[in-house]
Amino acid sequence: MNAPARYLIRGAALLGQERADLLIADGVIAGVGPGLTAAGATVIDADGLVALPGLVDLHTHLREPGREDAETVETGTRAAARGGFTAVHAMANSTPVADTAGVVEQVYSLGRRAGWVEVRPVGAVTVGLGGTQLAELGAMADSRAGVRVFSDDGVCVSDPVLMRRALEYVKAFDGVIAQHAQEPRLTEGAQMNEGAVSAVLGLTGWPAVAEESIIARDVLLAHHVQSRLHVCHVSTAGSVEIIRWAKARGIRVTAEVTPHHLLLTDDLVRTYNPVYKVNPPLRTGEDVQALREALADGTIDIVGTDHAPHPSEHKDCEWAQAAMGMTGLETALSVVQHTMINTGLMDWKGFARVTSHTPATIGGLDRQGRPLAEGEAANVTLVDPEARWVVDPDKMATMGRNSPFAGTELPGAVHATFFRGHPTVLDGRLNTPHPTAAEESTWTG
Amino acid sequence: MRHLLSTRDLSRLDAIRILDVAEEMAAVGEREIKKLPTLRGRTVVNLFFEDSTRTRISFEAAAKRLSADVITFAVKGSSVSKGESLKDTAQTLEAMSADAVVIRHWASGAPARLATSDWIDAAVINAGDGMHEHPTQALLDAFTLRRHWAKINGIPSHGSDLSGMAVTIVGDVLHSRVARSNLWLLVTLGATVTLVAPPTLVPVGAEHWPCRITYDLDEALAAGPDAVMMLRLQAERMNAAFFPSTREYSRRWGFDDARLAALDTHGLNDTVIMHPGPMNRGLEISAAAADSSRSTVLAQVRNGVSVRMAALYLLLAGEDQTGPAPALPTPTQENHR
Numbered sequence: 088m089n090a091p092a093r094y095l096i097r098g099a100a101l102l103g104q105e106r107a108d109l110l111i112a113d114g115v116i117a118g119v120g121p122g123l124t125a126a127g128a129t130v131i132d133a134d135g136l137v138a139l140p141g142l143v144d145l146h147t148h149l150r151e152p153g154r155e156d157a158e159t160v161e162t163g164t165r166a167a168a169r170g171g172f173t174a175v176h177a178m179a180n181s182t183p184v185a186d187t188a189g190v191v192e193q194v195y196s197l198g199r200r201a202g203w204v205e206v207r208p209v210g211a212v213t214v215g216l217g218g219t220q221l222a223e224l225g226a227m228a229d230s231r232a233g234v235r236v237f238s239d240d241g242v243c244v245s246d247p248v249l250m251r252r253a254l255e256y257v258k259a260f261d262g263v264i265a266q267h268a269q270e271p272r273l274t275e276g277a278q279m280n281e282g283a284v285s286a287v288l289g290l291t292g293w294p295a296v297a298e299e300s301i302i303a304r305d306v307l308l309a310h311h312v313q314s315r316l317h318v319c320h321v322s323t324a325g326s327v328e329i330i331r332w333a334k335a336r337g338i339r340v341t342a343e344v345t346p347h348h349l350l351l352t353d354d355l356v357r358t359y360n361p362v363y364k365v366n367p368p369l370r371t372g373e374d375v376q377a378l379r380e381a382l383a384d385g386t387i388d389i390v391g392t393d394h395a396p397h398p399s400e401h402k403d404c405e406w407a408q409a410a411m412g413m414t415g416l417e418t419a420l421s422v423v424q425h426t427m428i429n430t431g432l433m434d435w436k437g438f439a440r441v442t443s444h445t446p447a448t449i450g451g452l453d454r455q456g457r458p459l460a461e462g463e464a465a466n467v468t469l470v471d472p473e474a475r476w477v478v479d480p481d482k483m484a485t486m487g488r489n490s491p492f493a494g495t496e497l498p499g500a501v502h503a504t505f506f507r508g509h510p511t512v513l514d515g516r517l518n519t520p521h522p523t524a525a526e527e528s529t530w531t532g
Numbered sequence: 533m534r535h536l537l538s539t540r541d542l543s544r545l546d547a548i549r550i551l552d553v554a555e556e557m558a559a560v561g562e563r564e565i566k567k568l569p570t571l572r573g574r575t576v577v578n579l580f581f582e583d584s585t586r587t588r589i590s591f592e593a594a595a596k597r598l599s600a601d602v603i604t605f606a607v608k609g610s611s612v613s614k615g616e617s618l619k620d621t622a623q624t625l626e627a628m629s630a631d632a633v634v635i636r637h638w639a640s641g642a643p644a645r646l647a648t649s650d651w652i653d654a655a656v657i658n659a660g661d662g663m664h665e666h667p668t669q670a671l672l673d674a675f676t677l678r679r680h681w682a683k684i685n686g687i688p689s690h691g692s693d694l695s696g697m698a699v700t701i702v703g704d705v706l707h708s709r710v711a712r713s714n715l716w717l718l719v720t721l722g723a724t725v726t727l728v729a730p731p732t733l734v735p736v737g738a739e740h741w742p743c744r745i746t747y748d749l750d751e752a753l754a755a756g757p758d759a760v761m762m763l764r765l766q767a768e769r770m771n772a773a774f775f776p777s778t779r780e781y782s783r784r785w786g787f788d789d790a791r792l793a794a795l796d797t798h799g800l801n802d803t804v805i806m807h808p809g810p811m812n813r814g815l816e817i818s819a820a821a822a823d824s825s826r827s828t829v830l831a832q833v834r835n836g837v838s839v840r841m842a843a844l845y846l847l848l849a850g851e852d853q854t855g856p857a858p859a860l861p862t863p864t865q866e867n868h869r
Contacts, residue, residue: 278640281736281737282736282737283737283740284737285735285736285737286735286736286737286740286741287712287737288640288641288664289640289661289662289663289664289665289709289712290640290641290662290663290664291663292735292736292737294736358648359640359641359644359645359648360645360648400617403617403619403649404617404618404619404645405618405637405639405641405642405645406639406640406641406642406645407638407640407641408617408618408639
């Protein structure tokens with residue numbers, strides 16, 4: 088490398104509002120304002136582009152260790168960078184499960200070595216996601232990985248006593264339990280949303296009440312023990328009502344919605360194409376509308392991708408045999424623009440709140456999701472909101488080809504992603520990972 | 533028609549065409565030589581991922597009467613123990629140049645997957661998929677009902693439909709592909725349908741279906757149906773809290789001797805009793821009802837072969853996809869096609 092690179096971003100609309108120049112140097116935003124000059128800086132013409140704080144995903148499946156045929160930390164974080172992300176939280180359902188300090192440190196180190204984004208491991212709540220014994224949450228919190236978010240995602244912490252204890256215990260290190268809300272008995276063998284479409288298709292239903300009853304229980308538990316709760320991938324209008332009620336009561340609950348639940352409905356299952364099989368399942372048009380409104384009014388706090396790559400043989404089969412999950416990192420920005428901004432429900436400032444600021448706050452990342460201001464870490468994404476592109480899974484950086492948006496034309500493209508001052512994406516293409524991310528010891532926020 | 537996957541997407545014209553061709557096939561079955569040369573040199577594969585002796589031999593007989601070569605491929609494995617993948621099996625059959633695949637699968641939508649994937653080019657006939665559909669069963673039921681309805685009304689069944697007919701379907705609707713396929717087809721053909729089931733065995737979402745739903749079998753019988761179709765109660769449902777006991781189920785939703793007598797009391801002299809088989813005698817249907825003169829159980833089996841011949845014929849030999857069915861050669865003529 089040459090001398091530390093400096094980038095002068097000219098004329099970007101900051102959070103889609105006033106236009107200004109951004110000077111990036113030494114990993115931080117060194118200047119913000121009109122008409123900046125910087126000798127020797129690489130100039131990026133940002134005319135027509137929107138500058139955002141780098142996106143932060145609270146819900147990513149990177150699959151490593153264990154399922155490197157589906158995704159690795161390297162490929163998953165490349166996908167994240169291309170999607171405009173500068174931080175991802177790697178879910179714990181790897182093999183082995185990330186339920187010890189050793190595994191979370193391994194994932195953390197792999198992320199550091201890859202250098203595309205900040206990788207923050209999520210720790211499992213229970214040993215092996217088994218739902219019976221608390222994992223060593225404190226050891227994971229104290230590890231180099233500094234875990235703050237704990238989740239058995241993929242499985243619900245359904246035992247109410249265990250859930251209560253987990254909510255209480257993580258207060259010792261300001262952690263948060265991210266619940267995958269799915270009552271297991273009500274969803275045995277469940278294949279899709281239970282309703283008009285499942286009745287016709289003869290697929291076992293996943294009823295909304297199985298999600299809503301767990302959320303209702305958990306917000307009451309969180310209230311009782313005065314703890315913080317995060318609800319993963321909210322998918323129903325009824326869940327929105329419960330969370331709205333809980334927030335009005337002052338209960339400390341945050342909630343997440345996936346891009347796919349903001350756009351797709353269970354009507355797509357009529358094709359029996361397993362690319363539409365996901366957990367929680369695609370719901371109805373009324374649910375989609377309620378989720379959009381909840382994200383706009385703050386009832387739902389954040390967008391989490393639930394990026395879930397699978398090898399092709401897990402989708403190239405009968406619906407009932409197929410794995411649940413969809414890729415999402417490289418389409419999230421476009422889908423949220425399409426469903427929230429282009430519909431007038433939200434502006435780019437709101438977009439930055441739900442995709443960057445609030446997820447960073449929930450995850451406890453102090454150098455992510457920050458304002459675009461002088462002295463802040465240079466985690467910046469430049470978006471071309473006028474661009475349109477057709478989703479082609481074969482051209483993605485993720486190893487997963489299971490995008491439900493394949494063939495769909497979407498608005499908005501990532502023009503550049505700066506991770507700690509380094510462009511991981513430039514001119515809409517992957518550039519290089521951060522050159523010194525692996526060596527620095529001071530990064531952990 | 534390229535595939536036969538469901539009755540829900542079958543038009544009235546297509547349905548009547550299949551039934552009309554089945555009438556001609558039935559006539560073949562009454563000849564001394566019950567065989568047509570129509571599908572000579574064509575290969576029909578019976579691909580069964582789920583045991584079903586009845587449906588398999590019915591399709592086998594149908595294909596053989598049309599002179600097709602029949603291969604039966606029974607795949608071991610279930611939803612629990614994964615066997616060979618559907619894709620690999622399909623590609624194997626493609627390599628063997630199968631012209632039609634008759635598929636029975638425990639997973640809803642497996643035939644649709646086969647038909648819409650690029651794994652295989654053959655025509656696909658759904659011989660029952662999970663809880664989704666069993667279109668040839670519905671077609672043979674409609675065929676049986678149409679003959680009965682035409683006879684009562686003194687008209688030829690050829691070309692007719694089920695307008696004005698009232699059919700009541702009783703039992704485990706939730707898990708029944710037979711109930712679903714019959715509902716769509718019977719309504720398409722002009723019948724009115726009533727479903728009778730315990731509330732636990734009515735699917736959530738069925739309120740959108742084009743039928744009346746009631747929990748009271750006696751009330752449904754008093755309404756004077758022209759046909760009562762009893763569904764088989766699967767053993768695995770019996771201990772899954774859908775109802776307290778098989779005896780209670782039988783008392784409330786079984787077609788017992790008292791209900792058989794009630795048909796007479798209601799003056800329903802022409803009402804028939806149907807069952808797709810195999811029957812649980814004494815559970816969903818009493819022996820007296822099953823063996824009564826009202827029972828169409830054996831006619832259904834017989835008609836099954838004719839309907840499946842018609843389906844195979846129309847998919848494999850019916851080149852004119854929209855016009856009337858091509859003329860059938862007699863056994864003594866050379867196939868004119």
